[in-house]
Amino acid sequence: MSETVKEKGLNFIEEIIEGDIKSGKHNGRLLTRFPPEPNGYLHIGHAKSICLNFGLAEKYNGGTNLRFDDTNPVTEDTEYVDAIKHDLKWLGFNWVNEMYASDYFDQLFKYAKKLISKGLAYVDDSSAAEMAELKGTPTQEGKPSPYRDRTVEENLSLFEGMANGDFEEGSRALRAKIDMSSNNMLMRDPIIYRIKYANHHRTGNKWCIYPMYDFAHGQSDSLEGITHSICTLEFVAHRELYDWFIEKLEIFPSKQYEFARLNLTYTVMSKRKLLQLVNENIVEGWDDPRMPTISGMRRRGYTPKSIVDFCDRIGIQKRDNLIDVSLLEFFVREELNKTSTRVMAVFNPLKVVITNFEEGHLEPCTMDNNPEDPESGSRIINFGKEIYIERDDFMENPPNKYFRLSPGKMVRLKGAYIIQCEEVIKDEAGEIIELRCTYVPTSKSGKDESGLKVKGVLHWVTISESLEAEVRIYDRLFKVEDPSSQDGDFKEFINEDSLTIVKAFVEPSLANATAEDKFQFIRNGYFVPDLNSSREKLVFNKTVGLKEGFKVSK
Numbered sequence: 003m004s005e006t007v008k009e010k011g012l013n014f015i016e017e018i019i020e021g022d023i024k025s026g027k028h029n030g031r032l033l034t035r036f037p038p039e040p041n042g043y044l045h046i047g048h049a050k051s052i053c054l055n056f057g058l059a060e061k062y063n064g065g066t067n068l069r070f071d072d073t074n075p076v077t078e079d080t081e082y083v084d085a086i087k088h089d090l091k092w093l094g095f096n097w098v099n100e101m102y103a104s105d106y107f108d109q110l111f112k113y114a115k116k117l118i119s120k121g122l123a124y125v126d127d128s129s130a131a132e133m134a135e136l137k138g139t140p141t142q143e144g145k146p147s148p149y150r151d152r153t154v155e156e157n158l159s160l161f162e163g164m165a166n167g168d169f170e171e172g173s174r175a176l177r178a179k180i181d182m183s184s185n186n187m188l189m190r191d192p193i194i195y196r197i198k199y200a201n202h203h204r205t206g207n208k209w210c211i212y213p214m215y216d217f218a219h220g221q222s223d224s225l226e227g228i229t230h231s232i233c234t235l236e237f238v239a240h241r242e243l244y245d246w247f248i249e250k251l252e253i254f255p256s257k258q259y260e261f262a263r264l265n266l267t268y269t270v271m272s273k274r275k276l277l278q279l280v281n282e283n284i285v286e287g288w289d290d291p292r293m294p295t296i297s298g299m300r301r302r303g304y305t306p307k308s309i310v311d312f313c314d315r316i317g318i319q320k321r322d323n324l325i326d327v328s329l330l331e332f333f334v335r336e337e338l339n340k341t342s343t344r345v346m347a348v349f350n351p352l353k354v355v356i357t358n359f360e361e362g363h364l365e366p367c368t369m370d371n372n373p374e375d376p377e378s379g380s381r382i383i384n385f386g387k388e389i390y391i392e393r394d395d396f397m398e399n400p401p402n403k404y405f406r407l408s409p410g411k412m413v414r415l416k417g418a419y420i421i422q423c424e425e426v427i428k429d430e431a432g433e434i435i436e437l438r439c440t441y442v443p444t445s446k447s448g449k450d451e452s453g454l455k456v457k458g459v460l461h462w463v464t465i466s467e468s469l470e471a472e473v474r475i476y477d478r479l480f481k482v483e484d485p486s487s488q489d490g491d492f493k494e495f496i497n498e499d500s501l502t503i504v505k506a507f508v509e510p511s512l513a514n515a516t517a518e519d520k521f522q523f524i525r526n527g528y529f530v531p532d533l534n535s536s537r538e539k540l541v542f543n544k545t546v547g548l549k550e551g552f553k554v555s556k
Contacts, residue, residue: 013318015054015259019062019230028229032064035228036090036097037219039071040082040203042273043288043295044089046309046330050264053313055232056095065098067226072104073218075202083203085288089296093306099226103218104204106225110213111165113221113251114176114195118157122250123194124150125160126177133175137182137190144182144190164197167210171197178217180246188243192216220244223256231256234263235322262319267327268478269294270486284496285479289533291543292479292500302476303520303530303545308337324484331546338528338545342520343371343378346416346461347508347542349473349526351390353436353465356421359387364464367417368448383509385418386464390507392525395460396437398426405458407437413458416524420445420454461524468507471540473529475502506542513537520545 012020023030034055038048059066068090072078090097117123126133126149138144152160164174176195184190194217199210220243223231231244241258248255265271271294279285279293288295291302299309312333316325346369364384372378391407400408407413412422419441427436445452477500482488485495508523515521515531523529527548532541 014320015058015230015232015261015318016061018259019058022229023062031227031229032059032062033067033098033227033229034059034064034232035067035069035101035223035226037069037071037103037222038086039074039077040079040086041074041077042082042277043085043297045271045273045276045294045296046266046299047264047271047294049093049296049309050313050316051232051234052090052093052095053310054261054318056097057314058230058232064229066095067099067101067228068097069101069103069222069226071215071219071222072102072202072204073212073215075198075200075212078203080203085297089300092300093296093310101222101226102204103213103222104202106218106222107205107209107213109225110218110221111211113247113253114213114217115158115161116251117178117194118161118176119154120250121154121179123176123178124152124157125164126150126175126191126193127173130172133193137187140185140187146182147177147191150179150191161195164195164211165209167199169197171199173197176211178243178247180243186239186242188216188239189246192243216240216243217247220247220256220258221251221253223258224248224251224254227254228256231258233258233260235260235320236263260320262322264313264316265322265324265484265486266294266330267324267483268480268485269327270480270492272486275486275492278493282493284493291474292476301517301530301533302543303338303528304334305337305341305520308334311337327478328550331550334546335528335548338520338522340374341372342522342528344369344373344522344524345509345512346383346463347471347473347506347512347523347526347529348390348392348461348463348468349504349506350393351507352393352396352434354389354391354421354462355436355438356387356389356441357424357438358440361387363387364467365418365446367446369417381511383417383511384464384467385415386466388465389415389462390465390468391415391437391460391462393434395458396423396434398434406460407439407458411458412442412454412456413460414445414447414456415462416459417447418462419443419447420452420456463507463509465507467510469510469513469540471506471508471512471542473504473506473542473544474532475504475544476500477502508540508542512540515540522548 036055056066126147136145175193177191180189182190195211238260244258289297289301312330366382367385395406414420421439421441423439425438429435442452479500480495481497482495485492521529528545529542535541
């Protein structure tokens, strides 16, 4: 894959906007909105919408409102509101206005009464099952409700009674009077208000009726003067109803446009399904590093730039498709290669004793923090008589062209000296427990006067100064590319090996690392301290490998 992204032409939404600006529509003004429902945490699919709405506003000198679609008090919470705002700021975006659909409850109530007064809405006493039966099917026309022809006066009285709490939840609903024979099922007298006795996170118990999404959304757009209301393809069928409400209410004509949502391999994007994973303790929480949530990706060590670059790369389409998660990981890897500090960590340790090195002596060795960044500086790591190397870096009977350590062979220890294996120590079971080596005193990195040439370079840690750490290695959360498309319960395809915890020994420079720090564990991949990591218990999460190499068990 190319390291640079080629210049792209305009996407179809940009073409629409440029046409509107050229024609003088809305006086050349652009105002978009990002309208999440505060019933869960944002995920990578939302990031695509965020980048689109805020990116368009930036490109065309406009603005973007953050508007919480808080019309269902049962599922919404201020925890989600706070998390959404934090994620947006972390991604690097700022909104013009912070709004809530609940800001407009009074006005929406008036709009509903206006529709009733125009004979375009009525109170229906039918049960949910009765409404569904009367609505018909896509190939069969619906039938009118027996309450469809109530008078304006009766409907206004009943609707006021709904708002006053005179009726039981589910006993009545306000429906728009449109067309029970429409080919669009959403136009067959949709419910626009329902009774719901629940405490709202902002309005408390002021209301016991709440507008449906289709009634609140377009009118909220209109009240804010949104010029381009951009949403995903599942709302294509809703556009006709969106336009109908605006036309009948004779309000500012916001316009809806749709683009393809982001679907990513080896995960799910449904908030309902993600909530199941959280509630059933399949994952640690919304910010579990295996989750596709923004908070999970942040905890895993993904950077805002890598996510934004990924969203820009996949672009805007008119047709849903499945994006390979490896593309996202490519952008993460590219960013971390430029910005992460190189450090040494040994996962599967093998003890090495340098027999000709002075007992108790520690030799300072200079390590570059990041060769990709000349300004990143360097640090000092002490080399001692006893060190750990990776067990996989030694082979007693190596094949040809094996460049790591083996009996009688020399390798260089990164930033330190050339060593040669002299003796292999085994336990009673024949397992190798220790190597005894000698070092070449004149071979120190940066000052090598030995004249020796070796091909193998190993990372290491000095045992006396190394720190023990818990390292969490992540694999795909699901074993199949598209778990949502499979028959049966999507949880049947959970990858039981999506998390492996190992003990590692890391260099002492990591003692005070924080979740904001990014590291490349040399030859092992990119890692980040977990949110719960501390000096007393170091915990690191694997962000991504040095190259594509995830494997899931079959």
